Amino acid sequence: MKKSTKLMLTLVLGTMLLSAPATAQENPGEGGWTLLEAIEYAKKNNLQVKQTRANRDLDAVSLNQARLDRLPSLNGAATSTFSSGTTVDPTVQELRRVDYTSLGLQAGASVPLFMGFQQINRIKQFGLDLQASEQDILAIQDDITLQIITSYLNILFAEELTKTAELQRNTTQQQLDRTRILFKAGSVAENAVLDLESQLSTDELDIINAQNQRDISRLALIQLLNLEDEQAKEFEIIIPEIPEPDANPVLVNPGMVYDVANQTRPGVKAADLRVLSSTKALDVARGAYYPRLTLNAGINTFYNSQGQLFDPSGELEKRTLGFTNENGTEELVIYTPGLTPRDYPFNDQLKDGIGEQIGLSLNIPIFNGFLVRNNIQRAKISQLNAKLNADIQRNQLRQTIEQAYVDAMASQRKFTAAKQQLTALEKNYKNAELRLNSGVINTVDFYVITNNYRTAQSNVIQAKYEYTFKLKVLDFYQGKEITL
Numbered sequence: 001m002k003k004s005t006k007l008m009l010t011l012v013l014g015t016m017l018l019s020a021p022a023t024a025q026e027n028p029g030e031g032g033w034t035l036l037e038a039i040e041y042a043k044k045n046n047l048q049v050k051q052t053r054a055n056r057d058l059d060a061v062s063l064n065q066a067r068l069d070r071l072p073s074l075n076g077a078a079t080s081t082f083s084s085g086t087t088v089d090p091t092v093q094e095l096r097r098v099d100y101t102s103l104g105l106q107a108g109a110s111v112p113l114f115m116g117f118q119q120i121n122r123i124k125q126f127g128l129d130l131q132a133s134e135q136d137i138l139a140i141q142d143d144i145t146l147q148i149i150t151s152y153l154n155i156l157f158a159e160e161l162t163k164t165a166e167l168q169r170n171t172t173q174q175q176l177d178r179t180r181i182l183f184k185a186g187s188v189a190e191n192a193v194l195d196l197e198s199q200l201s202t203d204e205l206d207i208i209n210a211q212n213q214r215d216i217s218r219l220a221l222i223q224l225l226n227l228e229d230e231q232a233k234e235f236e237i238i239i240p241e242i243p244e245p246d247a248n249p250v251l252v253n254p255g256m257v258y259d260v261a262n263q264t265r266p267g268v269k270a271a272d273l274r275v276l277s278s279t280k281a282l283d284v285a286r287g288a289y290y291p292r293l294t295l296n297a298g299i300n301t302f303y304n305s306q307g308q309l310f311d312p313s314g315e316l317e318k319r320t321l322g323f324t325n326e327n328g329t330e331e332l333v334i335y336t337p338g339l340t341p342r343d344y345p346f347n348d349q350l351k352d353g354i355g356e357q358i359g360l361s362l363n364i365p366i367f368n369g370f371l372v373r374n375n376i377q378r379a380k381i382s383q384l385n386a387k388l389n390a391d392i393q394r395n396q397l398r399q400t401i402e403q404a405y406v407d408a409m410a411s412q413r414k415f416t417a418a419k420q421q422l423t424a425l426e427k428n429y430k431n432a433e434l435r436l437n438s439g440v441i442n443t444v445d446f447y448v449i450t451n452n453y454r455t456a457q458s459n460v461i462q463a464k465y466e467y468t469f470k471l472k473v474l475d476f477y478q479g480k481e482i483t484l
Contacts, residue, residue, distance in 0.1 A: 116290030
């Protein structure tokens with residue numbers, strides 16, 4: 001929780017910090033990156049942001065499909081068969097010992113008339129999911145913004161530490177040069193030179209540590225921006241002027257800040273939308289108890305390569321039929337009109353073989369292994385989890401704001417104390433420097449005073465940034481414009 005709070009604090013300052021004369025350039029980073037440019041660039045190019053947008057697009061597709069599910073479905077089918085030997089000709093339902101090819105064509109349509117309100121509730125559910133995904137994008141952008149501000153300000157902090165260390169190194173170098181002259185003149189012992197040489201090495205190490213911290217923060221910022229190699233090589237930031245913090249800030253009650261943040265934070269909005277979505281998901285599950293009514297329609301036709309038409313020949317054909325009765329086997333002679341076969345064209349067969357159907361289908365759920373009941377139970381548990389997640393989001397928001405308020409008060413006192421300490425130690429350091437040059441104190445005592453002074457300088461720098469960050473966090477949650 002403390003880490004989250006620190007990050008949030010950092011976010012606040014960052015936002016303000018960047019509102020410095022930061023007018024976005026057409027080419028981001030040209031002449032150096034401002035904090036605002038870095039944030040705006042990351043909102044478009046950071047990989048996490050892009051991934052969240054892709055998830056949003058998936059939810060948009062799901063919503064669109066849910067809407068289209070209300071439309072009729074139309075499907076076609078074609079079946080081609082080659083038969084050899086004795087088979088049943090499907091067109092005339094007779095046994096034939098010939099080779100033939102048959103073709104069947106079918107088309108069917110289905111229109112859902114009533115689906116237990118599941119389609120309507122599913123559309124509402126996916127619509128809420130899409131809205132939540134939109135808020136997720138804003139939330140991840142806030143998170144990335146926070147990380148960028150952290151890295152950006154870490155660079156500024158390291159740059160300031162580097163400058164302070166370089167100034168101290170230069171001062172130590174001057175003192176070492178004077179002491180070497182005095183040593184050659186026999187005015188001081190060799191230990192004085194050795195102590196200052198040791199101090200100079202420590203100063204060089206402080207510079208390297210500050211530069212390393214700056215480079216690490218710079219790399220973290222480059223990675224957040226997802227810059228290409230060429231852009232990364234030329235990456236530099238613009239260093240703004242950060243004013244001294246107000247000694248008497250007016251802090252808003254954390255309860256009031258929470259009331260505002262509770263209505264505006266995208267993470268909270270997304271959690272609330274998913275609670276509503278889970279309610280619709282429960283309605284969808286319950287809809288499976290209802291009957292389903294569907295309107296169906298179809299059309300079909302067929303073709304057979306052995307199909308024929310028969311024309312009357314004008315003559316009678318004699319046919320003898322044998323049958324058995326109680327008197328034994330007898331024959332029956334009948335005469336039928338003669339027929340002359342002719343070809344049955346493909347198009348004519350398809351046209352003459354057309355059949356059409358239309359009907360209603362009612363599906364009534366009776367027993368399905370308690371599938372519906374268990375799906376409802378799952379939906380209820382998911383709804384409970386969504387409500388708990390919304391409560392967790394609000395609880396974390398309240399804790400972060402309360403912590404930011406306490407930290408802002410504490411950091412203000414810390415900054416004031418650090419300034420007072422620096423003022424006192426600066427006087428002591430300057431006095432010690434004069435006494436060292438006069439030979440009144442030795443280098444060991446001066447070394448202790450110098451280190452105390454440097455620590456005080458570092459504390460003031462750190463307290464200034466920390467105080468500014470934490471104070472701006474409260475402004476951030478109130479929706480105020482972040483400015484320095």
